[in-house]
Amino acid sequence: MKEILEELNKEVGVIGCLVVTPDGMVVASALKPSLDQDAVAALASRMIHSVQQAMGLLGENKTDKFFVNSSYGRILFFDIEIAYLAVVTHQNIDIEQTLIAVKAAAYKITHRRA
Amino acid sequence: MGFFARWRAKRALKKSIKNVKKNPCPINTVALMDSYLNLGMLEEAYAVGKQAMELYPMSAAVNALLRKMFKMKYDEQIRSLREKLRVQPLPTVYTMLAEIYSDMGETEKAIELCREAIEKFPDYEGAYLMVGKIRYNRFLEEGSAKDGCEAVDNFEKAVKLNTSNHKALLRLGELYLELGMPRRAIDKLRMAQMRRPDDEQVAALLKSAQEMAPERDDDVEGHFNELCERKRAARQAEILLRFSIEELNKIFSHLEDLPSGYIIVAITPDGRRLASHSFRHIIDEQRVILCVKSIFESTNDACQRMDIGGLRRAVFVGSTIQLHIFRFDDMVVALLADAKAGQKVVSEYIDNLIDKKLYVTA
Numbered sequence: 001m002k003e004i005l006e007e008l009n010k011e012v013g014v015i016g017c018l019v020v021t022p023d024g025m026v027v028a029s030a031l032k033p034s035l036d037q038d039a040v041a042a043l044a045s046r047m048i049h050s051v052q053q054a055m056g057l058l059g060e061n062k063t064d065k066f067f068v069n070s071s072y073g074r075i076l077f078f079d080i081e082i083a084y085l086a087v088v089t090h091q092n093i094d095i096e097q098t099l100i101a102v103k104a105a106a107y108k109i110t111h112r113r114a
Numbered sequence: 115m116g117f118f119a120r121w122r123a124k125r126a127l128k129k130s131i132k133n134v135k136k137n138p139c140p141i142n143t144v145a146l147m148d149s150y151l152n153l154g155m156l157e158e159a160y161a162v163g164k165q166a167m168e169l170y171p172m173s174a175a176v177n178a179l180l181r182k183m184f185k186m187k188y189d190e191q192i193r194s195l196r197e198k199l200r201v202q203p204l205p206t207v208y209t210m211l212a213e214i215y216s217d218m219g220e221t222e223k224a225i226e227l228c229r230e231a232i233e234k235f236p237d238y239e240g241a242y243l244m245v246g247k248i249r250y251n252r253f254l255e256e257g258s259a260k261d262g263c264e265a266v267d268n269f270e271k272a273v274k275l276n277t278s279n280h281k282a283l284l285r286l287g288e289l290y291l292e293l294g295m296p297r298r299a300i301d302k303l304r305m306a307q308m309r310r311p312d313d314e315q316v317a318a319l320l321k322s323a324q325e326m327a328p329e330r331d332d333d334v335e336g337h338f339n340e341l342c343e344r345k346r347a348a349r350q351a352e353i354l355l356r357f358s359i360e361e362l363n364k365i366f367s368h369l370e371d372l373p374s375g376y377i378i379v380a381i382t383p384d385g386r387r388l389a390s391h392s393f394r395h396i397i398d399e400q401r402v403i404l405c406v407k408s409i410f411e412s413t414n415d416a417c418q419r420m421d422i423g424g425l426r427r428a429v430f431v432g433s434t435i436q437l438h439i440f441r442f443d444d445m446v447v448a449l450l451a452d453a454k455a456g457q458k459v460v461s462e463y464i465d466n467l468i469d470k471k472l473y474v475t476a
Contacts, residue, residue, distance in 0.1 A: 015222070034226060035420075043416040050412035051430060054405040058397065058450070060432035068413050071256060071423025072222050088420070090222050092181060 001109055005030035008105045013093035015073070016040070017102075019109065021083045022048045035088060044086040048077065067095075078106040085109060115154075123152045140166065140173035140469040147179055159183060167219070170473050172426065172442055174465040184218045205231050205238040212244050221248050222422070242272040243282060250285060256423050257345050259338035265289065266334055273302070278309050287319050293337040296326040355443050356472075359388055362445075365471050366391035372463050374455025376435070377402055380447045383410065388445055397450060406439060406448040429457060438464055442472055 005017050009030050016031030024045035031037050047068075055063050068075045069091070076087045076099070085106045089098060115123065127149040133142045143166045150159035163180045170176050195211045198204070208231035215224040225248060231241040246268035253261040266289055269282045276282075283306035290299035303320040310316065329337070355362070362380060366389045369378065375393035382388060385407035390399055414425040427440040431453060438449045438460055451460045 032226075034229065040420060043419055047413050047416045051409055054408040055430060055432055055435075055437070057401050057405045057408075058435055058437075060435050063430055063432045066428065066430040068417060068428040069426050070417035071426055072252070073417070073420070073422030075417070075420070075422075088422070090220060091422075092218070092220055 001028040001112065002030060004105050004108050004112070008087065008101060011098055011101045013090040013098060014101075015088045015090065017085065017087040017105070018044065019080065019083050019085055020044050020048070022052060025083075027083055031088075040086075040088065044075070044077075044084070047075075048084050048086075051077075076102055078102060080106050080110050120153070123149065127153060137474070138169075139474045140170045140176050143170070144175045144179050147183070151183070156183070156187060160187060170469075172440065172468050173473060175469055188214050188218065203234060205235040205240060209240045209244050212241075216244070216248055221252065224248055237275060239272040239275040239279065242268045242275070243279070246272060246282065246285070250289070252423070256418075257342050258418055258423070259335065259342045260418075260421060262289070262293075262338040262342070263335050266338075273305075277305060280306055280310060280313075284313075284316060284319075287316070287323070291319060291323055291326075293334070293341055294326070295329040295332075295334070295337055296323040297328045298332075299323040349444065355445060362389045365389075369467070369471075370463075372449075372451065372455075372460070374452040374459070375463075376450045376452070378447065378449045379403055379406060380445050381406060382444065383414070383446055402448065402450055405437070406446060409437075410439060410446050429461070431457060436460060440464060440468070442468065 001019065005019070005028055008014060008017050009032070016029070016035045018029035018031065018037070018041060019027040020029075020041050021027065022045055024042055026037065026041045029037050029041070031040060051063055051066060055061075062079065063077075064079045066077045068077075071091070073091050074089045074093065074095075076089065078085045078087075085102065087098075087102050127146075130142070130146040130149040134146050143162060147159045147162050147166070150156070150162065160183055163176070163183055166173070166176045167180060192211065192214060195207055195214070198207045199211070208227050212224040212227040212231075215221070215227065225245055228241040228245045228248075231238060232245075235241070246265050249261045249265035249268060252258065253265055266286065269286045269289075272279055272282045273286065283302045287299045287303040287306060290296070290302065300320065300323045303316055303323060306316045307313065307320060357365075366378065366380070369391055372393055376397045377390060377392045377394075377399060379390040379399065379402055380388040381403055385403060387399075387403055392399070409428075409430070410425065413428060417423060417425050425439070425441060428438070430437045430439075434453050436451050436453050436455070436457060438451070440447055449460060449464060
């Protein structure tokens with residue numbers, strides 16, 4: 001799994017990625033030195049947890065994917081069944097191109113596990 | 115370009131200028147930028163684009179054209195500087211490249227380059243100054259304590275390497291003064307005054323610092339946290355919008371139908387309802403507001419803690435619904451739609467709402 005994440009990190013604009021469960025357990029990660037793994041994992045799992053809970057208020061039991069754009073970066077989340085693939089990127093990336101790579105990585109992770 | 119084509123382009127430019135003056139909005143501004151580009155007036159187009167970015171930060175049309183212009187302006191320079199770095203990595207080349215990325219608004223890339231430069235050339239003050247400048251601007255834009263601390267830290271490092279750096283000394287003096295740390299401010303401003311005794315700005319700042327009661331401790335981070343908290347509280351007390359709540363309600367009541375849409379709501383960051391419009395009356399508005407408030411609070415906070423700034427726009431897609439959220443001035447707007455509708459369709463609806471309604475009313 002680490003290899004898949006490291007491969008994804010080579011995409012233009014990707015700063016780091018990790019597979020994290022909603023309760024904060026890091027399954028695998030590949031983050032550049034500018035990102036602190038423990039902090040990113042804790043914050044990512046907090047986001048997943050609160051998004052799941054809030055979407056539950058609207059009757060949605062499962063959030064398949066969510067993308068957050070902030071002033072200086074982006075975070076992309078993909079549901080990979082028991083966990084989420086979270087990818088941190090620069091702000092001005094070619095989102096279509098990056099999404100193809102992220103979806104491919106998510107597919108590889110899901111099917112390797114199966 | 116032939117004579118007639120140029121004549122037509124000039125006429126189009128005149129018309130665009132007139133339109134922007136009459137009705138300043140993202141669509142007219144993009145048309146003006148395009149007109150300048152058609153005449154090969156890149157610098158003029160770029161100047162308009164930079165202003166538009168400040169006026170309409172959430173406009174997708176402005177951002178897309180600006181990115182295209184940055185590419186035209188900087189692509190060649192970036193390629194050449196990257197090549198220079200590959201052959202001979204000089205510290206000045208790192209900062210030149212970082213300066214370009216910073217101008218393009220890609221501050222993360224700029225900081226990453228400076229970090230690399232600092233690792234290789236720890237005694238080069240230019241990289242610290244560059245990071246200090248970027249963090250300072252981010253502190254002004256986002257009001258995050260972390261950015262403020264990083265700005266002070268990097269300016270201090272630059273001053274340590276070169277005690278006669280007037281700009282860094284002045285910036286530190288200003289920052290310490292704003293933080294309510296006059297002792298530190300006086301120290302830096304006196305150093306600046308020694309080198310430039312005639313600088314009126316330094317003299318005025320020094321006078322203000324000397325009139326203040328000295329700080330009780332040296333905890334820069336603590337002072338930044340207090341300052342940011344004060345600013346946040348002040349902003350919460352007064353919602354800053356470009357238009358009145360009545361105007362916002364009018365915009366929402368005249369919205370075009372979105373076939374897959376359920377509801378659109380506008381709230382303050384702390385969850386107070388400002389306006390709403392239901393496309394289909396099947397979802398309880400209060401539940402949507404609760405959901406948006408909760409998601410906004412947690413994601414905005416997480417982004418800031420991850421050091422990537424506050425939330426600007428987000429989309430959450432489930433198996434039955436999709437929720438789009440964006441920040442506009444001091445309000446949070448959310449649009450809930452059916453998941454079956456294309457994500458692109460809803461995104462384009464929001465782009466139009468921002469460019470053709472919200473910024474136009476403003």
